[in-house]
Amino acid sequence: MKLTISKNELNDAIQQVAKAASSRPAIPILGGIKIDVNHQFVTLTASDTDISIQSYITVEQEDTIIAQVEKPGSVVLPAKFFVEIVKKLPSEQVVIEVGPSFQTIIRSGSTEIQMVGLDPEEFPILPSIEQDNLLQIPGDLVKSMIRQTILAASTSEQTPILTGVLWNLHDGQLKFTATDRHRLASRTTKVDADETLQFSNVVISAKTLGELSRLIPDQNTLVDIVVADNQVLFKMDNILFYTRILDGTYPDTSKIIPQVFETELVLDTKNVMDAIDRAYLMSREEKTNIVRLATQEDGMIEISSSSTELGRVTEQLEAKSMSGQPLRIAFNSKYMLDVLKVIDSEQLFIGFTGAMRPIIIKPMDHDYSMYVILPYRTTN
Amino acid sequence: MKLTISKNELNDAIQQVAKAASSRPAIPILGGIKIDVNHQFVTLTASDTDISIQSYITVEQEDTIIAQVEKPGSVVLPAKFFVEIVKKLPSEQVVIEVGPSFQTIIRSGSTEIQMVGLDPEEFPILPSIEQDNLLQIPGDLVKSMIRQTILAASTSEQTPILTGVLWNLHDGQLKFTATDRHRLASRTTKVDADETLQFSNVVISAKTLGELSRLIPDQNTLVDIVVADNQVLFKMDNILFYTRILDGTYPDTSKIIPQVFETELVLDTKNVMDAIDRAYLMSREEKTNIVRLATQEDGMIEISSSSTELGRVTEQLEAKSMSGQPLRIAFNSKYMLDVLKVIDSEQLFIGFTGAMRPIIIKPMDHDYSMYVILPYRTTN
Numbered sequence: 001m002k003l004t005i006s007k008n009e010l011n012d013a014i015q016q017v018a019k020a021a022s023s024r025p026a027i028p029i030l031g032g033i034k035i036d037v038n039h040q041f042v043t044l045t046a047s048d049t050d051i052s053i054q055s056y057i058t059v060e061q062e063d064t065i066i067a068q069v070e071k072p073g074s075v076v077l078p079a080k081f082f083v084e085i086v087k088k089l090p091s092e093q094v095v096i097e098v099g100p101s102f103q104t105i106i107r108s109g110s111t112e113i114q115m116v117g118l119d120p121e122e123f124p125i126l127p128s129i130e131q132d133n134l135l136q137i138p139g140d141l142v143k144s145m146i147r148q149t150i151l152a153a154s155t156s157e158q159t160p161i162l163t164g165v166l167w168n169l170h171d172g173q174l175k176f177t178a179t180d181r182h183r184l185a186s187r188t189t190k191v192d193a194d195e196t197l198q199f200s201n202v203v204i205s206a207k208t209l210g211e212l213s214r215l216i217p218d219q220n221t222l223v224d225i226v227v228a229d230n231q232v233l234f235k236m237d238n239i240l241f242y243t244r245i246l247d248g249t250y251p252d253t254s255k256i257i258p259q260v261f262e263t264e265l266v267l268d269t270k271n272v273m274d275a276i277d278r279a280y281l282m283s284r285e286e287k288t289n290i291v292r293l294a295t296q297e298d299g300m301i302e303i304s305s306s307s308t309e310l311g312r313v314t315e316q317l318e319a320k321s322m323s324g325q326p327l328r329i330a331f332n333s334k335y336m337l338d339v340l341k342v343i344d345s346e347q348l349f350i351g352f353t354g355a356m357r358p359i360i361i362k363p364m365d366h367d368y369s370m371y372v373i374l375p376y377r378t379t380n
Numbered sequence: 381m382k383l384t385i386s387k388n389e390l391n392d393a394i395q396q397v398a399k400a401a402s403s404r405p406a407i408p409i410l411g412g413i414k415i416d417v418n419h420q421f422v423t424l425t426a427s428d429t430d431i432s433i434q435s436y437i438t439v440e441q442e443d444t445i446i447a448q449v450e451k452p453g454s455v456v457l458p459a460k461f462f463v464e465i466v467k468k469l470p471s472e473q474v475v476i477e478v479g480p481s482f483q484t485i486i487r488s489g490s491t492e493i494q495m496v497g498l499d500p501e502e503f504p505i506l507p508s509i510e511q512d513n514l515l516q517i518p519g520d521l522v523k524s525m526i527r528q529t530i531l532a533a534s535t536s537e538q539t540p541i542l543t544g545v546l547w548n549l550h551d552g553q554l555k556f557t558a559t560d561r562h563r564l565a566s567r568t569t570k571v572d573a574d575e576t577l578q579f580s581n582v583v584i585s586a587k588t589l590g591e592l593s594r595l596i597p598d599q600n601t602l603v604d605i606v607v608a609d610n611q612v613l614f615k616m617d618n619i620l621f622y623t624r625i626l627d628g629t630y631p632d633t634s635k636i637i638p639q640v641f642e643t644e645l646v647l648d649t650k651n652v653m654d655a656i657d658r659a660y661l662m663s664r665e666e667k668t669n670i671v672r673l674a675t676q677e678d679g680m681i682e683i684s685s686s687s688t689e690l691g692r693v694t695e696q697l698e699a700k701s702m703s704g705q706p707l708r709i710a711f712n713s714k715y716m717l718d719v720l721k722v723i724d725s726e727q728l729f730i731g732f733t734g735a736m737r738p739i740i741i742k743p744m745d746h747d748y749s750m751y752v753i754l755p756y757r758t759t760n
Contacts, residue, residue: 112695316490
């Protein structure tokens with residue numbers, strides 16, 4: 001293998017795939033980036049077997065030669081060093097040449113780097129996925145749906161299935177659900193897909209979705225999504241992103257979501273977020289994050305927290321509307337803030353079914369997202 | 381004590397002093413910020429006994445009322461929570477009122493905070509320093525001198541005196557020296573001071589100088605420096621910064637600095653920094669950071685590093701001038717990079733007195749700074 005390639009194009013592709021290279025590889029090959037060169041494409045691939053990312057560089061782009069391929073071939077190079085050295089190379093052009101035993105020489109300006117390359121035959125093979133039934137969703141919508149749900153996923157490996165986000169597709173409605181048993185987030189959207197296309201119990205690691213989100217371009221692009229038996233493939237521009245579907249059955253969460261409320265509030269999102277943020281600062285000192293909310297007779301609500309050592313924060317907040325029973329309730333302020341930060345609506349609805357029943361939070365502007373937080377049992 | 385004060389002015393002053401409050405106080409009072417209020421000034425003070433920072437807010441500034449003082453007084457408030465809550469208060473005005481037993485109430489908009497205040501009588505008393513003999517130095521010069529020397533100070537508490545920077549003043553020359561026994565940095569400047577003013581063995585913690593540096597305004601301001609028996613006071617605008625002088629005698633470093641050289645090089649600072657940075661990336665994988673430099677017959681130098689697992693980086697670099705004996709030497713590339721990053725000169729001089737003798741590095745543009753790095757003993 002021998003080619004001369006633009007440093008910037010090479011660097012962009014490396015940065016895109018590098019996240020999939022294992023930082024503590026069980027075997028060295030999993031900590032590598034595979035480079036495949038033919039006369040049309042330079043393809044970079046990294047895989048830790050849970051996720052795999054592939055990025056293509058087209059050799060000739062609109063009459064511009066991005067890479068001059070002298071000899072096609074493949075090699076695997078250790079990711080960590082390769083990622084860092086390429087961006088620091090002195091010239092705009094980089095020559096990569098693979099010799100016997102995958103010994104690789106990288107030249108740029110007056111810099112010469114010899115790298116111990118690995119055999120590409122040993123690199124994991126990407127899953128082969130039938131691409132018949134694909135779902136097309138705008139990139140920024142995928143990003144919002146991820147951001148608005150992953151906050152509620154569990155971070156504990158004790159319940160692996162809950163570290164994922166559940167995807168369901170029925171009747172042209174795609175729904176994401178995440179819960180760690182203390183809180184729940186769900187987000188739906190209508191999708192343009194073949195009516196026969198539907199799936200359930202597709203659970204994808206929340207951490208992986210976070211990584212995917214960073215790779216989706218900010219401009220208006222479409223993401224093609226293919227759900228296969230145990231893999232999901234995301235295609236965007238020149239990137240393929242494969243992730244494993246988590247094993248196990250996601251619990252039924254429909255029963256914990258209350259449908260009728262004893263107390264209903266409409267609040268200004270920014271005001272309630274700022275007030276809870278201040279109360280959170282005090283509650284954090286007690287490690288519990290307990291913040292209390294109480295309705296008052298004058299259409300105001302009081303938000304408060306206290307710490308035996310530090311003191312007490314008390315906030316008065318006007319409700320945009322209030323109906324039902326008077327209420328005193330305590331909850332984890334960090335969980336509430338996580339929700340308030342992703343609510344894309346100027347006003348929000350909070351419904352309560354009593355001090356010990358789940359709290360429901362919804363944006364006022366639309367019905368696409370819904371959050372549940374379990375309250376704390378407190379003595380007063 | 382009771383006053384109404386501008387949130388922004390209060391927040392600025394809190395941010396300035398907060399660094400001196402102990403984050404893990406041995407006694408609660410050392411983790412506090414003291415507020416003293418009279419009809420001229422609101423003064424904030426924090427002290428962990430090693431350093432103390434005081435910031436003044438003038439109550440009336442150019443016909444603008446910054447603070448309305450209803451009742452003078454003092455209180456100490458826990459720094460961590462106070463620092464975070466003030467910047468998040470909802471209104472531009474903050475009311476602070478101290479009641480019996482130093483119970484403090486902070487009001488802003490519809491927020492009310494009760495804080496457990498502490499007795500200001502228990503707060504450390506700031507050192508009283510005779511301010512006769514002061515040194516005036518432009519703020520940006522103090523900042524450069526700190527930045528160009530603290531890199532060589534030791535971070536090991538096993539030799540406490542070497543965690544400091546040595547200050548000497550003789551014949552109107554102020555000199556900073558730092559060394560961790562593997563490398564040395566020195567920086568001198570002429571100062572306008574009374575000729576009788578001189579001192580030696582004034583050693584100030586490098587970490588403290590780093591904190592001081594962040595407090596010095598970027599605009600052209602003068603810093604007043606008063607060196608007393610066991611304290612140094614820095615005065616800038618509305619801030620007083622006190623630091624303890626480290627106990628002990630700083631070692632004599634004059635003997636390790638070579639005066640004659642067997643090999644002399646002049647190099648382009650940016651080129652050699654970039655080349656060593658690339659070699660460093662490889663050397664770091666071996667944990668040793670060893671990079672080699674070898675002169676060549678054609679006026680070029682070769683910089684290289686290798687890792688048994690990864691490979692080898694080789695850099696060719698043209699010397700702007702080269703004289704003396706051919707040379708092969710090995711050194712810690714991280715130490716060299718630390719120096720190259722603070723050399724404020726397009727070209728630099730490197731002098732060698734043999735493979736096992738100290739390497740000296742100096743800017744070509746001026747004689748005010750000088751760096752020494754001890755080479756590595758290597759087998760080839």
